[in-house]
Amino acid sequence: MPVATTITFKNVVCPFCSLLCDDLAVSLKDGRLKAGHGACPLARHGLEYTGTALSPHVDAKPVPYVDALGRAAQILRSARQPLVGGMGTDVRGCQAAVALAERCGAAVDHMHSDAALCNTFVLQSRGGMLTTLTELRNRADLIVFVGTDALATHPRFYERCVWPSSALITSRLKSRQIIYIGDKLKTRHGTGRGRRGAQLVACNRHEIADILGALRMLHRGRNPATTGIITRARLAQLNEVVRRLRAARYGVLVWSAAELDPTNRELVIQAISELVVALNETTRFAGLALGGADGGTSSANVCAWQTGFPGRVNFTAGKPEFDPELYRGRTMLQSGMADALLWISSFGTDAKLPVTQVPTIALTRPSQRVARSAKVYIPVGTPGVDHDGSLFRLDGVVSLPLRGLRTPQMPSVAHVLTQLRERL
Amino acid sequence: MLVRLKGAVVYDPMHGIDGRRMDLFIRDGIMVPAPRRDTRIDHTYDVRDRIVMAGAIDIHTHIGGGKVNIARALLPEDHMPYAVQGSPILRAGSGHAVPTSFITGYRYAEMGYTACFEPAMLPANARHAHAEMADVPIVDTGAYALLGNDDFLLRLLAGKTGQKVINDYVAWIVNATHAHGVKVVNPGGISAFKFNQRDLDLDVRHEHYGVSPRRILKALARAVHELGICHPLHVHGCNLGVPGNAETTLKTIAAVEGLPLHLTHVQFHSYGREGDRGFSSAAARIAEAVNSNPNISIDVGQVMFGQTVTASGDTMLQYRGRRHAHPKKWVCMDIECDAGCGVVPFLYRDHNFVNALQWCVGLELFLQVRDPWRIFLTTDHPNGAPFTTYPRLIRLLMDRAFRAEMLDRIHPEARKSSILDSLDREYSLAEIAIMTRAAPARSLGLQTRGHLGRGAAADITVYEPNRNAERMFSKPALVFKDGVLVVRDGKVIQSTSGQVHATRPAYDRGIERVLKQYFDRYHTVSLGNFRIGSDELLGFGRSAISVHPCVPR
Numbered sequence: 001m002p003v004a005t006t007i008t009f010k011n012v013v014c015p016f017c018s019l020l021c022d023d024l025a026v027s028l029k030d031g032r033l034k035a036g037h038g039a040c041p042l043a044r045h046g047l048e049y050t051g052t053a054l055s056p057h058v059d060a061k062p063v064p065y066v067d068a069l070g071r072a073a074q075i076l077r078s079a080r081q082p083l084v085g086g087m088g089t090d091v092r093g094c095q096a097a098v099a100l101a102e103r104c105g106a107a108v109d110h111m112h113s114d115a116a117l118c119n120t121f122v123l124q125s126r127g128g129m130l131t132t133l134t135e136l137r138n139r140a141d142l143i144v145f146v147g148t149d150a151l152a153t154h155p156r157f158y159e160r161c162v163w164p165s166s167a168l169i170t171s172r173l174k175s176r177q178i179i180y181i182g183d184k185l186k187t188r189h190g191t192g193r194g195r196r197g198a199q200l201v202a203c204n205r206h207e208i209a210d211i212l213g214a215l216r217m218l219h220r221g222r223n224p225a226t227t228g229i230i231t232r233a234r235l236a237q238l239n240e241v242v243r244r245l246r247a248a249r250y251g252v253l254v255w256s257a258a259e260l261d262p263t264n265r266e267l268v269i270q271a272i273s274e275l276v277v278a279l280n281e282t283t284r285f286a287g288l289a290l291g292g293a294d295g296g297t298s299s300a301n302v303c304a305w306q307t308g309f310p311g312r313v314n315f316t317a318g319k320p321e322f323d324p325e326l327y328r329g330r331t332m333l334q335s336g337m338a339d340a341l342l343w344i345s346s347f348g349t350d351a352k353l354p355v356t357q358v359p360t361i362a363l364t365r366p367s368q369r370v371a372r373s374a375k376v377y378i379p380v381g382t383p384g385v386d387h388d389g390s391l392f393r394l395d396g397v398v399s400l401p402l403r404g405l406r407t408p409q410m411p412s413v414a415h416v417l418t419q420l421r422e423r424l
Numbered sequence: 425m426l427v428r429l430k431g432a433v434v435y436d437p438m439h440g441i442d443g444r445r446m447d448l449f450i451r452d453g454i455m456v457p458a459p460r461r462d463t464r465i466d467h468t469y470d471v472r473d474r475i476v477m478a479g480a481i482d483i484h485t486h487i488g489g490g491k492v493n494i495a496r497a498l499l500p501e502d503h504m505p506y507a508v509q510g511s512p513i514l515r516a517g518s519g520h521a522v523p524t525s526f527i528t529g530y531r532y533a534e535m536g537y538t539a540c541f542e543p544a545m546l547p548a549n550a551r552h553a554h555a556e557m558a559d560v561p562i563v564d565t566g567a568y569a570l571l572g573n574d575d576f577l578l579r580l581l582a583g584k585t586g587q588k589v590i591n592d593y594v595a596w597i598v599n600a601t602h603a604h605g606v607k608v609v610n611p612g613g614i615s616a617f618k619f620n621q622r623d624l625d626l627d628v629r630h631e632h633y634g635v636s637p638r639r640i641l642k643a644l645a646r647a648v649h650e651l652g653i654c655h656p657l658h659v660h661g662c663n664l665g666v667p668g669n670a671e672t673t674l675k676t677i678a679a680v681e682g683l684p685l686h687l688t689h690v691q692f693h694s695y696g697r698e699g700d701r702g703f704s705s706a707a708a709r710i711a712e713a714v715n716s717n718p719n720i721s722i723d724v725g726q727v728m729f730g731q732t733v734t735a736s737g738d739t740m741l742q743y744r745g746r747r748h749a750h751p752k753k754w755v756c757m758d759i760e761c762d763a764g765c766g767v768v769p770f771l772y773r774d775h776n777f778v779n780a781l782q783w784c785v786g787l788e789l790f791l792q793v794r795d796p797w798r799i800f801l802t803t804d805h806p807n808g809a810p811f812t813t814y815p816r817l818i819r820l821l822m823d824r825a826f827r828a829e830m831l832d833r834i835h836p837e838a839r840k841s842s843i844l845d846s847l848d849r850e851y852s853l854a855e856i857a858i859m860t861r862a863a864p865a866r867s868l869g870l871q872t873r874g875h876l877g878r879g880a881a882a883d884i885t886v887y888e889p890n891r892n893a894e895r896m897f898s899k900p901a902l903v904f905k906d907g908v909l910v911v912r913d914g915k916v917i918q919s920t921s922g923q924v925h926a927t928r929p930a931y932d933r934g935i936e937r938v939l940k941q942y943f944d945r946y947h948t949v950s951l952g953n954f955r956i957g958s959d960e961l962l963g964f965g966r967s968a969i970s971v972h973p974c975v976p977r
Binding site: 011013022023091095099102120123124125126127128129130131132133134135137138139160161164165166167168169249250280283284286300301304305306307308309310315317318319320321322388390392396397398399400401 | 506507509515525549579753755758760761762949
């Protein structure tokens with residue numbers, strides 16, 4: 001009997017949030033992965049996940065892979081308006097998904113697009129000034145977190161980017177200050193080793209836009225009216241914030257669309273963008289949007305270069321049509337516009353499968369729950385765990401290679417979708 | 425499989441063939457000499473009286489990577505009205521100024537182009553650029569790695585590091601990113617902008633690193649030369665678009681002291697500041713400098729009127745140009761202590777004095793640079809105009825009457841201040857074949873492309889002769905890519921995957937220790953993951969990596 005050996009991988013790229021930390025140690029024993037050095041809770045959860053239901057299912061019963069594929073093809077063939085949702089996959093998976101959508105006249109929408117598209121809308125209305133992680137890490141002397149502390153979605157953001165042990169411009173790291181705007185934020189992470197604490201502009205989520213507007217007015221040398229949230233005391237605090245903003249050599253405003261108030265987040269992002277642009281008249285500032293998990297940034301990039309639009313594209317007319325309202329996946333399912341769903345989620349462990357009456361083909365990590373609820377269930381491998389691939393980081397510029405760590409028991413999303421396409 | 429093109433009128437400048445009637449033979453995708461009389465010919469295309477050239481090569485076109493994709497995301501209005509149906513053999517897509525990847529490949533092939541070089545691949549964005557370009561069908565692709573604003577190099581230069589280490593670093597980057605050449609954009613300026621420096625002329629020092637653009641330029645030009653990378657340092661100089669920048673361009677030519685240099689989109693760098701409006705053409709002076717310096721080659725970056733988008737690594741100048749954005753939105757991005765990008769949509773109007781004069785400047789350069797082997801046809805796609813305007817541009821060069829007609833339509837003051845009216849030159853077909861085929865291939869060191877001699881890849885374009893050059897060049901009768909018929913009557917009939925062109929200059933492995941330390945200390949990506957493996961590159965979907973030899977000097 002062979003002795004079970006442990007293999008240890010170093011410099012593993014973690015695909016479980018869009019920070020893509022690439023310094024993880026992961027060990028493999030008996031086909032099971034154990035997260036070591038550098039693993040945050042998200043990485044550990046993702047890497048060590050072991051789902052059951054490794055076999056494809058049709059109508060909640062295990063079937064051979066080809067039968068599941070055949071049934072899936074049948075569903076897509078007979079649908080008038082299929083929806084390719086989820087899109088939780090790597091670059092190659094996204095490419096295969098767009099190709100499939102084109103072939104069967106489907107719409108494409110990523111599971112986190114409600115938030116991501118707010119950034120897109122602001123970009124498409126006025127553009128913006130942006131930056132990337134290595135810039136922030138080395139150049140920033142002021143970081144303003146707007147409505148987020150980054151912790152829930154990017155647990156290692158501080159360690160990797162905000163408080164690194166060294167930076168190209170040492171003085172900037174030494175003098176680096178953090179400001180938070182919002183509520184329920186864990187501001188203690190904004191204190192570096194032996195450094196002064198972060199400043200907090202405490203306000204409710206829905207008040208952030210007003211705060212940013214006031215900051216921009218103060219920066220322009222105008223006094224906002226002291227009404228509502230802008231009290232006299234508040235004004236004094238905001239004046240201090242503006243003083244710091246103007247004194248910064250390279251400031252970064254960080255936000256996460258998903259954590260902003262859904263009723264006015266576009267307004268907030270627009271206010272951030274305007275403040276950044278205004279500050280650049282005299283000094284340097286840039287914005288950095290967090291988010292892009294579950295392959296969100298990859299999906300947006302691939303959709304852009306293949307279709308011309310960052311998502312919510314419909315191929316029902318044989319050519320790409322972009323309509324962010326009409327082709328919102330959830331709305332299409334609720335309104336009955338979509339009559340079949342292909343759901344892709346190869347990173348998440350809860351699969352986020354929408355509840356819907358339309359026949360559903362689910363390509364997810366192994367999940368008994370999904371196997372029971374989807375019409376057709378095909379378990380797929382996770383990029384960077386079960387097979388090679390690549391993913392874009394949250395800044396949309398850097399992409400990293402992912403390496404399979406164990407012998408794959410399940411096919412990749414790209415593989416399944418390519419075979420499915422051939423059957424249409 | 426042996427294929428004959430019968431009765432072709434061949435323009436193959438690499439072999440001195442200027443409109444000679446002959447048969448061409450292709451065996452398994454390669455050009456072969458006429459076989460013995462009794463050899464069985466599998467297929468014959470009757471191309472009698474048709475004009476045959478090698479597939480065209482675009483030496484400078486922004487077709488893949490971050491800034492192009494940001495431009496797409498920024499501009500749904502550039503895509504919604506320009507959606508293209510897919511078909512059983514072709515993918516759907518969209519776009520006018522920045523078409524989607526598939527459409528880019530189809531449109532290039534439909535104009536008889538078979539290779540395209542992305543000139544501004546940020547090393548930090550190289551994986552993306554290659555993955556995206558692998559989705560550009562039919563044409564071969566290649567890219568120049570962008571250097572000269574990366575903090576690593578600027579630190580080397582600030583520390584007065586010797587040339588040897590710089591060469592090692594440049595070679596490492598070219599290998600790690602599968603680049604074909606090296607480009608510098610606004611040397612030091614993109615970095616200086618991150619330090620809030622708003623302009624940087626050739627001899628001004630970078631505020632933080634204390635090095636001048638001249639120093640950066642010389643170090644990189646020398647590195648490319650000594651490493652033996654065939655294509656000279658590809659230079660987007662200082663002060664793009666600034667009136668009076670011709671002085672800087674002339675100083676840039678002098679700065680490299682005879683080393684080979686390729687100056688790109690020179691139209692944007694050939695401005696004087698004479699006249700009432702403080703903006704004039706200095707094309708004659710630049711052309712004269714190019715004519716008298718055989719170490720210099722240029723591409724023009726011709727402006728053509730209409731809506732487009734400018735996408736550049738030059739954040740410093742794009743930020744300055746934001747005021748001219750049309751529609752009113754723009755993006756500037758600082759990237760990875762590596763470089764940056766700026767995307768500004770733009771509408772070139774023939775009734776606008778500046779735009780009209782820019783149009784004249786480009787044509788003046790084309791008509792006054794005498795050696796077609798050292799001037800390449802580009803619009804700096806999409807910055808001066810989308811590449812789909814090439815056939816019209818060729819007509820402007822070949823047809824003086826058409827040029828005069830167009831000249832009559834532009835802003836009268838621009839017309840008056842340009843000497844274009846007095847330039848009689850008309851490009852010949854042979855000269856067009858040089859500047860769009862033979863010369864780019866020679867400059868890029870592509871030994872089996874850009875010509876139709878024995879051993880060449882069978883990248884062939886067959887044109888129906890037409891007195892209207894725009895019509896002729898926009899709709900080839902046949903296009904072959906590596907011997908496969910991909911276009912008939914100006915339409916793609918079959919899609920293929922092209923190759924990646926790359927060079928592999930040698931370097932001392934010691935540089936990796938230095939780089940590893942740098943990456944570990946400062947970067948957010950490890951050195952090992954920064955590098956792109958050959959298997960990974962091929963996995964993106966290209967048919968092969970074509971590695972071109974370096975001859976260290």
